[in-house]
Amino acid sequence: MPYIPKISRRPLPEAVPALHASPLLSRLYAARGLQSPEEADLALAHLLPPDGLRGLDTAVDLLLDAIGNDRRIVVVGDFDCDGATGAALAVRGLSMLGARQVGFKVPHRVLHGYGLTPGLVDELIPSSPDLVVTVDSGIACLPGVARAKALGWKVLVTDHHLPGEQLPDADAIVNPNQSGCPFASKALAGVGVMFYLLLAVRRRLREHGLPGMDADLSSLLDLVAIGTVADMVKLDANNRRLVRAGLARIRQGRCQPGVRALAALGGLDLAKLTETDIGFRIGPKINAAGRLEDMALGIECLLADDETRAMDLAESLHAINQERQELQQDMLQEAEQALATIGDDDTDAGPAVLLFQPHWHPGIIGLVASRVKDSRHRPALVFAPSEPGSEELRGSARSIPGFHIRDALAHIDALHPGLISRFGGHAMAAGLSLPAGHLPDFRAAFQALARAWIEPESLQGVLWSDGALAEHELERDTALLLQAAGPWGQGFPPPLFDNAFHVLEWRVLKERHLKLQLALPGSSRAIEAIQFGGYAGRPPPERIHAVYELQTNDWRERRGVQCLIRHLEPV
Secondary structure (H helix, E strand, O other), X not given: OOOOOEEEEOXXXXXXXXXXXXHHHHHHHHHOOOOOHHHHXXXXXXXXOHXXXXXXXXXXXXXXXXXXXXXXXXXXOOOOHHHHHHHHHXXXXXXXXXXXOEEEEOOOOOOOOOOOOHHHHHHHHHHOOOEEEEOOOOOOOHHHHHHHHHOOOEEEEEOOOOOOOOOOOOOXXXXXXXXXXXXXXXXXXXXHHHHHHHHHHHHHXXXXXXXXXXXXXXXXXXXXXXXXXXXXXXXXXXXXXXXXXXXXXXXXXXXXXXXXXXXXXXXXXXXXXXXXXXXXXXXXXXXXXXXXXXXXXXXXXXXXXXXXXXXXXXXXXXXXXXXXXXXXXXXXXXXXXXHHOOOXXXXXXXXOEEEEOOOOOOOOHHHHHHHHHHHHOOOEEEEEEOOOOOOEEEEEEEOOOOOOHHHHHHHHHHHOOOOOOEEEEOOOEEXXXXXXXXXXXXXXXXXHHHHHHOOHHHHOOEEEXXXXXXXXXXXXXXXXXHHHOXXXXXXXXXXXXXXXXXXXXXXXXXXXXXXXXXXXXXOOOOEEEEEOOOOOOOOOOOEEEXXXXXXXXXXXXXXXXXXXXXXXXXX
């Protein structure tokens, strides 16, 4: 059964500071930890300078040497949207800064595995690179870096993932999360780290009056915005500035042809594109290539300058994404069927969910783990063979607040050496590999650790509300104000409100969705609302307590407002 969340209101300081001319936005910003109007100012002029990034000067030296001496540079990306946008950004940006021999290589999920592996390095030998630059990976790729160095190549690692106990023997490492790095924003995505490195290279070129110093790197901010949103990193003030600037360029139509093509195939109006559109309509199309095919397709789409070529590549990505959606739905149905058979006394029961089917696709397990985690409010680990018939399993883990999933894997690895082949990730998401025969022992060890580490109250999901809206605030102008106040996202959640309502009218759409006419107590004014997937075969209560987003409703050229209900319960 899906968990029933507890509704709580976000705490506010005793005195809400005037963070915005709108009292409502001041309240929302204060609830998200902002303390001064400067923190709410998302102008690029307030972007953190690159200086604080450890290893930056050495990295700039490597790139300037490669550019100045016409050396061969190969950018090694990753097979997710952050890695794809970061690789495209690096190729475009380095070319703008004067590099004449710059290409890219991206690992294949099945053939190579994650990051710069020795096998991937060996495939680069025919191109004889002088410098290998990793994007969104590399910090855990010790064998691959060692292999590249043994071949006499320079290696520059740019990454944002948490380092292990040992760092790779690279010529330079730029990662805000490496030990001793004073850079104030630890939440940069891989594409953000690369953007900062390009800024630092341009600054050095300007200091010496060298060619490339006038490169307009702001023209690449659409890629930074897409990769940052798609990777679901925390939208701290610095990331919000990057995303807002990238969104502004997209809305003005000043984006890469591939981005325009992907938006068009999603039926999106560029002028109205939001961070939600990136997260659910554009990012998944790029991600699908790395999940099912070869992410080189996604990078080529983002690098295409010809509109026709960009559209052809975008259509291929769109088709792959449709296949991904079908696979995901089948796997989710099988996952729910498996969960329905687990009793409280079964060995599989526990505070975590671990699922495996031998026919599941390794490129989809992360999506399934995320959906299972959301529906059950439990840490979820989903496994599949790394390739058909393989005895190696690949696992993807998603967690809940209060349970650091990478630390959990590290603890198990220390207690049971050799049980896990490889692992890495963050507090809320991680990946791992292990032999198929180790899965029962891993399952037992993980459930035991979850029982010891997870407090029972952590398994009660909380739906955080920003309080009630007054009747005069339930207007289109308020919805537009909230939309313009973004970007909202991970770590800076979109506003949710809660009110008691009378249900004036209701009907069912497409046999699953509830369309409602609501009114505040004591009022007869009808307020439109919709709850997707909300129809359970019976009428809604006459009086409800609803948690909702306030959004514009422009269906069929109308200019209205509606409450998008996230949860309702009877009053």
